[in-house]
Amino acid sequence: MADIEEKLELMERRIRDLEDRMAIQQIIARYGPAVDSCSTEATANLWAADGSYDFGGAPLVGAEAVGKLVDLQTHRAYVARGCLHSMSTPVIEIDGDHAVATGNSRVYLHDGGDWKVERASANRWEFIRTVDGWRVTKRTNRLVDGSEEARVIFASGVDPNGTANPVG
Amino acid sequence: MADIEEKLELMERRIRDLEDRMAIQQIIARYGPAVDSCSTEATANLWAADGSYDFGGAPLVGAEAVGKLVDLQTHRAYVARGCLHSMSTPVIEIDGDHAVATGNSRVYLHDGGDWKVERASANRWEFIRTVDGWRVTKRTNRLVDGSEEARVIFASGVDPNGTANPVG
Amino acid sequence: MADIEEKLELMERRIRDLEDRMAIQQIIARYGPAVDSCSTEATANLWAADGSYDFGGAPLVGAEAVGKLVDLQTHRAYVARGCLHSMSTPVIEIDGDHAVATGNSRVYLHDGGDWKVERASANRWEFIRTVDGWRVTKRTNRLVDGSEEARVIFASGVDPNGTANPVG
Numbered sequence: 001m002a003d004i005e006e007k008l009e010l011m012e013r014r015i016r017d018l019e020d021r022m023a024i025q026q027i028i029a030r031y032g033p034a035v036d037s038c039s040t041e042a043t044a045n046l047w048a049a050d051g052s053y054d055f056g057g058a059p060l061v062g063a064e065a066v067g068k069l070v071d072l073q074t075h076r077a078y079v080a081r082g083c084l085h086s087m088s089t090p091v092i093e094i095d096g097d098h099a100v101a102t103g104n105s106r107v108y109l110h111d112g113g114d115w116k117v118e119r120a121s122a123n124r125w126e127f128i129r130t131v132d133g134w135r136v137t138k139r140t141n142r143l144v145d146g147s148e149e150a151r152v153i154f155a156s157g158v159d160p161n162g163t164a165n166p167v168g
Numbered sequence: 169m170a171d172i173e174e175k176l177e178l179m180e181r182r183i184r185d186l187e188d189r190m191a192i193q194q195i196i197a198r199y200g201p202a203v204d205s206c207s208t209e210a211t212a213n214l215w216a217a218d219g220s221y222d223f224g225g226a227p228l229v230g231a232e233a234v235g236k237l238v239d240l241q242t243h244r245a246y247v248a249r250g251c252l253h254s255m256s257t258p259v260i261e262i263d264g265d266h267a268v269a270t271g272n273s274r275v276y277l278h279d280g281g282d283w284k285v286e287r288a289s290a291n292r293w294e295f296i297r298t299v300d301g302w303r304v305t306k307r308t309n310r311l312v313d314g315s316e317e318a319r320v321i322f323a324s325g326v327d328p329n330g331t332a333n334p335v336g
Numbered sequence: 337m338a339d340i341e342e343k344l345e346l347m348e349r350r351i352r353d354l355e356d357r358m359a360i361q362q363i364i365a366r367y368g369p370a371v372d373s374c375s376t377e378a379t380a381n382l383w384a385a386d387g388s389y390d391f392g393g394a395p396l397v398g399a400e401a402v403g404k405l406v407d408l409q410t411h412r413a414y415v416a417r418g419c420l421h422s423m424s425t426p427v428i429e430i431d432g433d434h435a436v437a438t439g440n441s442r443v444y445l446h447d448g449g450d451w452k453v454e455r456a457s458a459n460r461w462e463f464i465r466t467v468d469g470w471r472v473t474k475r476t477n478r479l480v481d482g483s484e485e486a487r488v489i490f491a492s493g494v495d496p497n498g499t500a501n502p503v504g
Contacts, residue, residue: 103369
């Protein structure tokens, strides 16, 4: 019996790891539909109460402030024209009740007869496990415009001890 | 023993939920390669026999009709030029033998030296669990061109009781 | 007891299948951040020691050679301008210690005020299970520029016994 209990416990841990990964994928998957429909609450609910979103410039601090990004004049103008926020499948590293996901995001903007890629970015998402499930504690987004910052995000996602190689 | 049986049953339910999510992701992942290789049968097989696909205009009704979309003149012309149908990771909600997935899709079209984004859309996929696995009962696709319909799809995916906020 | 052991074994197989799929998704998810940060080792580590990468022309053979693709002049020039390598969620077929994943990839390149789609491709990834986890044994990448080769990759991913339909 002790042997079976042990096996059950090990399997339960493996199931939980899979559930954690699926849950984190789902939070990131929710971001695009939430902001592209200007859903303030659905956007805010992805973040921890004191979580932040830094996309260059002064970060938005607190879930409520993040939710309100859908009311920004630039965002409303995007949505009125027609836009998609799309996220890649992220690299996920889980450490107990914390997790980091690293991937890209793109913003497609309606532009006459087709769509242009208005933004293309590197993203680092940090998460905490709460009683209500995983929540974003910090998201950092940097344009891939040749600057070092985006490369540092990507490098840290695939090689936690490494640094982005110099390019130029 | 009763205790162990109960634990096994609970774990089995958790495994099945993960399998359901993975299976639904896989159906959506199959769509692009199926239509971009003009594979009639592989496309039709994703749908339930009486499932439909509404991408504006008169919906295609029945798996066979959906499979034949790869023979549409517009589709053949895309494929001859070179095109990709790419889907985002969807938000998935499962309720017993039914499920809804909400995400975006983009069509990239070869255009001289590079590719343009020919379509960018909001998608709602509805599924039923059959004896052969999950199948699409209804897919709705609306261009993100600033019109309300795409925002309604996205809003319903992240906030089932909500509505898209007015924009403009 | 025998009955419970059997149930445990069956569940363990189902968990392993989910873990395999998640692991393969993660390898593909790592590719973009690895090459976009010019991380030689993180790129090489995705491949089996004798694995190859064929993106047209002479294939790169061996993990070390694949890792060094980040030092190619064309790649360095992309990264210096700002680029994203983004992969779709692949169709995954697992057969014991071998697996095949089929999906698309796109390269977005900074181009003045926005980003253009510099490459759009069909991808076939072949994997082997090693003592260190899944590794790529062969990746084939073909531009979707209307040529037959990309369609053959997509068709083989959704219908292993089929062939791409003629188009034109």
